[in-house]
Amino acid sequence: MNNKNIYSIAVVLSLLISGCTSREIIRQQTTEQISHSNLPKVEREFRAAWIATVANINWPSKRDLTTEEQKKEAVSILDKMKAANFNAVIFQVRPQCDALYKSEIEPWSYYLTGKQGKAPAPFYDPLEFWIEESHKRGMELHVWLNPYRAHHTSGGEVSEYSVVKKRPELVVKLKNGYYWLDPSKKETQDYSLSVVLDIAKRYDVDGIHFDDYFYPYPSYNNNEDFPDDESWKSYLENGGKLNRGDWRRESVNTFIRNVYNSIKSVKPNVKFGLSPFGIWRPRNPESIEGFDQYDQLYADAKLWINEGWVDYWTPQLYWKISTYPQSFPVLLNWWKEQNLKNKHYWPGISTDRGNNTANSLEVINQIMTVRGMLPKSPGNVFWSVGPLLKYKELADTIAKGPYKKQALIPATPWFKSEPISAPTVIVKKENGKAKITWTHEKRESVFNWVVYKKYGGRWSYQILTKDKTSYEAPLDAEHKFFSDSGNEQVRKLELTDFAVTAVDRISNESEIIPRKIDR
Numbered sequence: 047m048n049n050k051n052i053y054s055i056a057v058v059l060s061l062l063i064s065g066c067t068s069r070e071i072i073r074q075q076t077t078e079q080i081s082h083s084n085l086p087k088v089e090r091e092f093r094a095a096w097i098a099t100v101a102n103i104n105w106p107s108k109r110d111l112t113t114e115e116q117k118k119e120a121v122s123i124l125d126k127m128k129a130a131n132f133n134a135v136i137f138q139v140r141p142q143c144d145a146l147y148k149s150e151i152e153p154w155s156y157y158l159t160g161k162q163g164k165a166p167a168p169f170y171d172p173l174e175f176w177i178e179e180s181h182k183r184g185m186e187l188h189v190w191l192n193p194y195r196a197h198h199t200s201g202g203e204v205s206e207y208s209v210v211k212k213r214p215e216l217v218v219k220l221k222n223g224y225y226w227l228d229p230s231k232k233e234t235q236d237y238s239l240s241v242v243l244d245i246a247k248r249y250d251v252d253g254i255h256f257d258d259y260f261y262p263y264p265s266y267n268n269n270e271d272f273p274d275d276e277s278w279k280s281y282l283e284n285g286g287k288l289n290r291g292d293w294r295r296e297s298v299n300t301f302i303r304n305v306y307n308s309i310k311s312v313k314p315n316v317k318f319g320l321s322p323f324g325i326w327r328p329r330n331p332e333s334i335e336g337f338d339q340y341d342q343l344y345a346d347a348k349l350w351i352n353e354g355w356v357d358y359w360t361p362q363l364y365w366k367i368s369t370y371p372q373s374f375p376v377l378l379n380w381w382k383e384q385n386l387k388n389k390h391y392w393p394g395i396s397t398d399r400g401n402n403t404a405n406s407l408e409v410i411n412q413i414m415t416v417r418g419m420l421p422k423s424p425g426n427v428f429w430s431v432g433p434l435l436k437y438k439e440l441a442d443t444i445a446k447g448p449y450k451k452q453a454l455i456p457a458t459p460w461f462k463s464e465p466i467s468a469p470t471v472i473v474k475k476e477n478g479k480a481k482i483t484w485t486h487e488k489r490e491s492v493f494n495w496v497v498y499k500k501y502g503g504r505w506s507y508q509i510l511t512k513d514k515t516s517y518e519a520p521l522d523a524e525h526k527f528f529s530d531s532g533n534e535q536v537r538k539l540e541l542t543d544f545a546v547t548a549v550d551r552i553s554n555e556s557e558i559i560p561r562k563i564d565r
Contacts, residue, residue: 085558086498086505086545089453091417092358092392092425094134095127095434096190096257099157100141101200104431109160113168116158120176123431128183130434130445131452135180136255136319136427139173140191140241142198143209143227147173147249151241153207163207177250184494184511186455188253188319189245193238193301195259197225213237221268229261229344230277230297235304242305246312252551253317254309258362260298260345294344306355315461315552317357321394321427322347324363324377331380335371354387357458360427364396366408367415375415382419390456392425401437409440413448423456452509454494457553466491468556471546473563475521480563483516484546494549498558501525502539509549519544521563540565 098104105123106116127135139146144155144162148171153163158172166172173189180187196209196217204210210217210225216234217225227234242254261272272294281293288296306318323339326348339345351359361381365372378393385391395412399405409428417424428434434441469484486492495510497517502525510517525539541563548556 085560086500086507088496088507088509088555089451090423090456090553091453092134092390092423092427092455093132093449093453094136094186094188094392094425095132095428095431096394097123097135097137097431098141099138099146099155100192100198102157106158109157113166113170116166116172117170117175120172121179123435124176124179124183124185126435126441127431128185130441131449132185133453133455134186134188134252135176136188136190136253137173137176138190138192139245140189141195142192142201143196144201144207147171147245149241149244151244152209153205156202156205160202162202162205173245173249181250181493182511182513184509186252188255188317189249189251190255190257191238191242191245192259193256193305194227194229194234194261195224196227199223209237218273220262220266220273221270222266224262224266226262226266226272228274228277229301230274230281230294235297235301238301239305239308243308243312246309246316251316253319253357254305255319255321255360256302256305257321258323258339258343258345260343261294262343264342291341291344295340295346298344299346299349302350303353303355315458315463317390317458318355319358319360319392320347320350320356321360321362322350324361324365324394325372326384331376333370333373333376334380348384351381351384351389352386354389356389357460358390358392358425359385360392360394362394362429363412364394364429367411374412375419378415378419390423390425390458391420392423392427394427394429397428397433397437397440398430401433401439403439405437406440406443410443410447413444417448425456452507454496454509454549454555455553457555461552463550463552463554466548466550466554466556468559469495469546469548471561473544473561475563478521480519480521480541480544481516482519482544482546485515486548491550492548493551493553496547496549496555498543498545498547498560499541500543500560501541502537503542505543517546 105119107119141157143152145152146155146158154165156162177187197204216227216231218228219225278290309316309318322345325334325336327338327340328335363374363377365374367374397409413426416426467487469486471484474481492512495514496507498505498507499519501523519541521541522538524536526534526536529535543560543562545558545560547558
């Protein structure tokens with residue numbers, strides 16, 4: 047099955063999910079053509095992938111790479127994502143209470159150099175490099191941290207620099223070789239919060255991101271209860287009234303709320319995103335079965351999204367559309383109903399089911415399902431970037447299908463900002479081309495530009511990086527279209543109108559001011 051057929055099936059599925067008949071589809075298309083005939087519009091969608099550093103899953107590929115080899119791998123990943131029209135990166139910087147950046151709080155990561163506490167040589171700051179290279183490509187960079195994992199089983203020996211040795215009063219050892227910070231302790235919460243705020247203050251990040259690791263999965267401790275007897279006893283002796291499960295949940299709730307509020311106090315326009323396990327509790331909704339994160343991870347994720355303690359919500363919906371006990375669209379809709387504060391809702395989807403048509407079709411159908419069910423602010427986060435790099439059929443299907451057009455990240459209306467002004471534009475006609483140049487009074491506030499072009503009554507656009515200040519468009523250009531009989535034809539069309547807009551760091555776009563091309 048080719049990419050065009052895969053995409054066509056996905057579009058039909060999306061329309062069926064949204065409840066549209068063929069007559070309604072035609073009516074909607076006609077209305078859209080009429081309503082958008084005067085002003086152009088850019089697509090909006092959050093398109094991101096997780097880049098895991100723990101166990102060297104995605105980057106760096108090995109712990110003994112040189113600085114230049116690490117940089118080369120990073121650039122290669124970003125180039126491939128940019129070529130496929132992704133617009134955001136979620137980069138893991140704290141895999142086990144260590145750092146893939148220069149920190150005074152935690153040691154250099156074992157996964158970076160093969161020795162915890164050892165800096166890259168020649169020296170560079172990987173996070174700083176990833177931010178700079180992402181922004182160069184017009185992509186957001188979100189830092190991904192694990193708030194409680196103190197030591198991973200793949201993380202080498204526990205070093206003298208580890209929090210396990212430095213702050214043993216905060217740490218418990220699990221049966222399967224992991225070490226974990228005790229979430230119930232205020233000192234733990236303060237410690238992890240200090241790491242979050244240190245990054246927010248010192249680095250030009252676009253977001254802070256947590257995944258699903260709160261209290262550890264039971265298998266990490268041989269399915270025995272989390273070893274926090276000391277903390278629990280202290281709580282009871284000091285008059286605590288909650289049962290043990292509620293006490294653990296309240297500890298995590300307090301931490302999540304404080305992280306959100308503290309980020310806003312330091313950098314109000316840095317997004318905070320959470321990616322919990324995809325099921326809150328079995329039978330929510332009724333047909334759903336599976337792991338109970340509320341009871342096992344002590345993560346009341348429903349509360350967090352109900353209260354709006356996030357800017358975006360990314361539950362890990364890693365199941366197929368047709369998996370009845372954990373159906374992707376059923377869970378997608380249930381979490382949508384929990385989004386009482388109307389925050390961004392960009393689910394996590396799995397991409398690692400092989401380099402085959404079935405996997406490609408599943409991924410495309412899930413993207414289209416999200417677009418159909420969450421049309422106001424669509425988006426996905428892919429677990430992980432690895433399959434996009436190794437599965438050519440999957441990468442090509444996405445790039446040539448739903449991600450064929452570039453997209454801006456949806457704006458975040460609850461962020462406060464000054465409206466960004468439109469650029470000053472000059473156009474000249476030379477050698478059969480319109481040469482468009484522009485300037486902006488606050489160039490430092492611009493993150494992207496959008497150039498709009500109108501040929502034969504139809505607008506198209508191109509999103510450019512902030513370093514660009516010019517663009518050339520042919521005055522006459524060949525455009526492909528399909529006749530009523532379905533045959534592809536080529537027609538030469540004239541450039542009649544254009545516009546250039548500025549886009550700021552939080553995806554607000556300036557006023558669109560179309561201009562005619564004098565012939």
